[in-house]
């Protein structure tokens with residue numbers, strides 16, 4: 001699975017690194033960034049939860 005953050009849409013709420021710390025972190029610009037090319041198997045559910053939880057729908061995932 002791959003994950004992507006649209007930085008233009010992200011409002012920097014900090015939710016996604018809290019839900020899936022192995023996939024997302026907050027960048028120096030205060031926006032979330034994906035830290036992995038491929039989401040680790042054990043973090044796929046968390047990545048999807050982050051996608052569903054993002055208040056601005058800035059996160060997308062694809063298999």
Ligand code: SF4
Nearest residue numbers: 010011013014016054
């Ligand atoms: S949950 Fe959405 S708005 Fe919040 S930091 Fe992550 S990508 Fe940005």
